Amino acid sequence: MSDQSVWGAELYDTLVDGGVSIFAYVPDGGHKVMIQKSLEDDRVHSIPLTTEEEGVALTAGADLGGKKSVLLMQSSGTGNCINMLSLQANGGFPFLAIITMRGTYGEQNPWQVPMGMAVRPCLEAIGVHVLEVEREDELKDVTNAAMNLAFRSDRAVAILLTQKFIGAKAF
Amino acid sequence: MTETIEITGSNQRMDRAQAVPAIVGNHRDFLIVTGLAGTAQDMYAIEPDADNCFLLGGAMGASVSMGLGLALARPDKHILVMCGDGELLMNVGALATVMASGVTNMSILCVDNERYGETGNQITHTSMGTDLALTAKGLGIKNVMTVTAPDEIEAGRKELRRADGPTFVYLKISDAKPPKMSSRNFNAADRRIAFRRAQLGHL
Ligand SMILES: Cc1ncc(C[n+]2csc(CCOP(=O)(O)OP(=O)(O)O)c2C)c(N)n1
Ligand SMILES: [Mg+2]
Numbered sequence: 001m002s003d004q005s006v007w008g009a010e011l012y013d014t015l016v017d018g019g020v021s022i023f024a025y026v027p028d029g030g031h032k033v034m035i036q037k038s039l040e041d042d043r044v045h046s047i048p049l050t051t052e053e054e055g056v057a058l059t060a061g062a063d064l065g066g067k068k069s070v071l072l073m074q075s076s077g078t079g080n081c082i083n084m085l086s087l088q089a090n091g092g093f094p095f096l097a098i099i100t101m102r103g104t105y106g107e108q109n110p111w112q113v114p115m116g117m118a119v120r121p122c123l124e125a126i127g128v129h130v131l132e133v134e135r136e137d138e139l140k141d142v143t144n145a146a147m148n149l150a151f152r153s154d155r156a157v158a159i160l161l162t163q164k165f166i167g168a169k170a171f
Numbered sequence: 172m173t174e175t176i177e178i179t180g181s182n183q184r185m186d187r188a189q190a191v192p193a194i195v196g197n198h199r200d201f202l203i204v205t206g207l208a209g210t211a212q213d214m215y216a217i218e219p220d221a222d223n224c225f226l227l228g229g230a231m232g233a234s235v236s237m238g239l240g241l242a243l244a245r246p247d248k249h250i251l252v253m254c255g256d257g258e259l260l261m262n263v264g265a266l267a268t269v270m271a272s273g274v275t276n277m278s279i280l281c282v283d284n285e286r287y288g289e290t291g292n293q294i295t296h297t298s299m300g301t302d303l304a305l306t307a308k309g310l311g312i313k314n315v316m317t318v319t320a321p322d323e324i325e326a327g328r329k330e331l332r333r334a335d336g337p338t339f340v341y342l343k344i345s346d347a348k349p350p351k352m353s354s355r356n357f358n359a360a361d362r363r364i365a366f367r368r369a370q371l372g373h374l
Contacts, residue, residue, distance in 0.1 A: 022240070022243055022244070045243050045272065047239075047243070047268065047271070047272050048268065048271055049264075049268050050264030050265070050267055050268055051262070051264055053232065053233075053236075053262065054236040054239075054262065054264070054265050054268055055236070056233075056236075057230065057232075057233035057234075057236035057237040057240070057265075058236045058237065058239055058240035058243075058268075059240060060233075060237055060240060061204065061236065061237035061238060061239060061240025061241040061242075061243075061244070062240035062241065062243060062244045063240070063244075063363070063367075064202075064204075064225060064237075064240070064241050064244070064363065064366050064367065064370070065202075065240065065241045065242075065243070065244025065245040065248075065370070065371075066244055066245075066367070066370075066371045067240075067243065067244035069240065083229075083230065083231070084230050084232070084233055086229050086230050087227075087230045087233060087237075087359070090229070090358075090359040090360065091359035091360050091362070091363045092359075092360040092363060092364075093363060
């Protein structure tokens with residue numbers, strides 16, 4: 001399993017270097033480092049949400065104001081976002097979500113499995129490009145690829161941080 | 172100054188066709204996001220397809236969050252969100268997020284007809300005891316004002332312009348229909364680009 005204090009910092013820096021200045025999130029263990037870094041960084045806004053769908057709308061509003069933003073969430077939040085993603089599908093708003101996966105590889109909590117299995121088909125059905133990270137050495141490239149697709153090509157993109165990469169939570 | 176605003180509808184309150192434009196005042200004071208349904212129609216009647224406004228036609232519950240994103244991105248502007256009671260009820264936690272974000276350049280005008288107007292005027296929770304002004308206060312919104320009578324409109328118009336937000340103005344109106352839209356542009360991609368070109372000077 002990878003060391004979050006290393007890859008979390010690398011991912012955070014890649015996003016900030018790419019111009020992201022708003023971090024919106026519903027917490028997950030896999031986002032702990034990035035959330036903490038966003039809270040401590042005066043260059044960015046760190047916005048705790050009550051539900052993931054707020055983040056979908058918030059990022060579209062930020063785009064109207066010319067700023068790049070990212071939504072950090074757990075896979076279980078995907079279902080909370082779907083109708084809101086009509087905004088991106090119709091409006092061509094850029095969208096970047098970083099989703100820590102649960103409910104797949106090695107999952108020990110059955111409550112995570114139904115939504116975990118539905119993440120990719122749900123996102124693709126509403127028009128979101130889905131990219132996966134399985135190894136630490138591909139994290140930066142995938143993140144840059146996703147930012148190009150989102151912010152230069154005005155697409156909705158989700159990066160799934162798989163359980164092969166982040167590890168499965170032990171119970 | 173007391174506005175002349177008709178009292179209409181089965182609940183005998185101010186008519187939105189006059190009350191909403193009166194409380195908004197000069198809409199160019201703001202960048203505006205409206206919810207779907209009634210508030211989009213209210214704004215369209217003030218100025219069709221204005222380039223400082225983004226009108227939702229779906230994504231019910233998006234308006235407050237979208238306004239927050241805009242407020243964070245444009246600290247040099249005052250952001251006004253206009254939303255229906257139904258729209259706000261769908262995503263009321265967004266008000267807590269507005270509070271938590273610390274933005275001050277944002278006002279929310281909740282246009283409450285106590286109905287889901289768009290879908291046939293079915294009653295909403297606000298006709299049964301839910302008070303969204305108390306909700307806003309409880310979720311931490313700094314300035315909260317309820318406007319129910321014509322002689323309170325002017326104070327509401329000023330409240331929406333407070334620099335020390337966030338501000339929530341709760342406009343209680345009748346259940347009469349909003350103004351009809353003649354030929355609204357429902358193409359969100361086109362509206363996004365028009366908004367960005369006007370407000371950012373580029374695509
Ligand atoms: C997710 C979702 N659920 C239901 C609807 C159907 N719908 C469209 S408008 C509306 C009511 C809006 O009520 P409100 O925000 O109070 O606006 P009003 O027309 O009363 O001004 C509903 C329920 C929808 N468009 N989206
Ligand atoms: Mg209503």
